Amino acid sequence: MLAEFDLFGVFISPIAIYSVAAIPVTLLIRFLLWRTGAIEWFWHVALFEVALYVCVLCLMVLYV
Incomplete structure (x- = not known):
């Protein structure tokens, strides 16, 4: 699991990074x-496409 991501002094939640990475x-x-x-x-x-995105996001959170 990722920790908080520092983007120019602004801390971004890991779920935001996972959600962007799940799109491709x-x-x-x-x-x-x-x-x-x-x-x-x-x-x-x-x-189905929305459910697919949610499943990919959940799998990324669990296993990445």
């Missing part, structure tokens, strides 16, 4: 799902 990972997974056509399995694509 989510976009990569989303791109792979679109290319393979697996995204069509889901009933509500936007809801």
